[in-house]
Amino acid sequence: MTTEPNTPDAAESSRSEHVPDSDTVTPVMEDYLKTIYELQYDRDGAVWTSRIADSLEVTPPTVSSMLEKLERRGLIHREKHRPVTLTETGENVALGVIRNHRLLETFLADYLEYEWDEVHAEADRLEHYVSDQFVDRLTAMLEHPSSDPHGDPIPDEALAAPTRSWIRLSEAEAGVSHRVERVRADGERLRYLADCGITPGVPVEIVERTPLESVEIAIESDPDHEPNSQVLPKRACERILVGPLPGNN
Amino acid sequence: MTTEPNTPDAAESSRSEHVPDSDTVTPVMEDYLKTIYELQYDRDGAVWTSRIADSLEVTPPTVSSMLEKLERRGLIHREKHRPVTLTETGENVALGVIRNHRLLETFLADYLEYEWDEVHAEADRLEHYVSDQFVDRLTAMLEHPSSDPHGDPIPDEALAAPTRSWIRLSEAEAGVSHRVERVRADGERLRYLADCGITPGVPVEIVERTPLESVEIAIESDPDHEPNSQVLPKRACERILVGPLPGNN
């Protein structure tokens, strides 16, 4: 019956406590986990410290120390000087944030008249601050959308990982019409592609590949008009994901 | 007024810098300024360190050091051991946050089916993270509402301070019907008052004041039915603000 100075007395319900809450995931931690997820799955590859640093625009030492913390919290697997992987818990956190992000983007575009190049910045902040209740209600209001304005798939409430498969427009067979599913770009590039008529749902077709790494494509934004023809660099076509045209199966 | 909420502006391109951005107002600083504003105007009175500490549920030393910072930033006037007041800049920050808060509450109630006792917690977080663009678009979508679900007035885009005047239901003349304008309560109390039919817009009238500090009131939630009669403690009636009934002038 010693006089303990630091008794974590349960009767002390007055929460003025300033202790490190070992299972709280901060907004910054969420961004790291989301980035790791995206580096791992979206552009596939091993996730190195420096890649995370590039993505988040912080220095490698900052990443190193954050990775140490994420490992202590059981959110990633890590060995020194090796790429990291998410634990199941870590992946669920990442998917939750991605779900919030894409639902918010959809809301901004559908209800607040944001352009599709404006939604990302806003969603990237708010994704960390909306409650589960908010997200549930928002999902209902949006009628459970399955993809965001860029065509990125939205994980469902159970966080079922999006596993649809698309091909790159750059790899599509010439002369065969495909449907635009996702457009993976941002800012000015995104605006330009929208001006060309390239948005999810639009049928496109490769007309000709030039020897100069550019590709001529035909875009049928409007079914009643003649397709719009456009020459894009191959790199751009790699970031446009397409699927089969429904009915053209 | 930039579109960015709390982002340390990227115009300074080579800014990987980790320097204190002397004119950035952090979310926590916003909460202090909002609290000071509310202590000063809503419940009128001098704003002492300990009152701020109570409101924000932090300790007085924490408030002291924050007040020092706010003073350095030109957001408050302060003398040692005296109550603080907001500078014009500080008041504008506070009004901006209050505007965000009340618009968000309105959105949550009108579009996401939040109950009026649920809106506060969500808005109190999001108020710091929505951009000016978001708020502008939201205002348009809500058709420029002038008050939130509790009847609290929403400052307009120019932050014109809300200066309508109401009286407390506790001070209303007995036998004269008034219109409920604001209900200043939260949580369980708010839910109870809604159950009694006391929400903004409803006509109420004092039937009788008892000698025991309670007040019998008649509530006309539904114009077709007989008014609902209710006995409330005087303290509760002090927090219900009413105005003249339109037409009963």
Next chain:
DNA sequence: ACAAATAATTAGCCTAATCAAATATAATAG
């Protein structure tokens, strides 16, 4: 007028997130 009570401030420490500089490790080129 002065001691006691109350309120505010100072001093010293903590965590989270960041950086720059120094150091360690792994990969690669002779």
Next chain:
DNA sequence: CTATTATATTTGATTAGGCTAATTATTTGT
């Protein structure tokens, strides 16, 4: 099998926002 180079980590700061304990200033009761 070393020497160079590219990465990653460690070390030591900084800033923001907290806390407790000790100290100081103000107000009040006798």
